[in-house]
Amino acid sequence: MSCASATLAVWASAWLAGVAAPDDVLDALAPWSEAHDVLAADDETATLTALPGPGTAPTSTTMLLAAVRRATPRGQARLVLPAPGDVRGLPGPGRFSREATTAGEGVLFPDAGFGVVPGPIADGVVRWSVHAVPDPGPVPECVALGEAERELRGQVRNAAAVLTDLGVARHRPGVREEIAAALRRRPRALWPDGMPPQVLRVLQQADEVDAILSAAAGDEPGGALSASAAEARSDALRPIATAVRQARRAAVAEAVRVLVSVPRS
Incomplete structure (x- = not known):
């Protein structure tokens, strides 16, 4: 189905381009879950993004947007929808690629150097795990x-x-x-x-x-x-x-x- 990652990719890109407000992004994510939180997947990513890492309390999607803005004032988001045997759009081997393939979805912020993967962690709660992606790879050829x-x-x-x-x-x-x-x-x-x-x-x-x-x-x-x-x-x-x-x-x-x-x- 149209997924939370598609929603984030579209709205975050619109926000970075200055045609949507941060609250618009947050409101658009609301139908996918009652609550969303954010956590860096490892200490390296926590340092890169200034987001909380493993073993700490998660933060909000507002702070995720702030991390994106710090890393890239403009830029665009890229939706990935990988499946076993179909890894188009992934940056190559790494934790982001593995987690996105397991989830079947994810969002890359190529200019920011990281990507996020959503997944349910409790009833009514989706966690966006943030992964460092230093080399997002070339923009994949997109079918018209x-x-x-x-x-x-x-x-x-x-x-x-x-x-x-x-x-x-x-x-x-x-x-x-x-x-x-x-x-x-x-x-x-x-x-x-x-x-x-x-x-x-x-x-x-x-x-x-x-x-x-x-x-x-x-x-x-x-x-x-x-x-x-x-x-x-x-x-x-x-x-x-x-x-x-x-x-x-x-x-x-x-x-x-x-x-x-x-x-x-």
């Missing part, structure tokens, strides 16, 4: 938004076909209602004014396809599907999941590009 949208639309058709071929609807007759309910339960992301309509459309489509993926992955081996059928299902759904990540990265990159180019008053 139009191309990503076409690929995603094709995968919508594929997803429907896969659900039918794998008999998910037969095993779980209420699967369509389940998908609709899952979409209603998801946090409604808040976006800055000036977000391009195509970006919003692609993000919504990605959420819809992701809900289909979750439904299609709902039967575990030993349940309605055999182990071999479950493996075939995973193989069939993998390219759809890749298209969802690609579409979200492209949409966020385009949103950032447009927002940071808005003239400041």
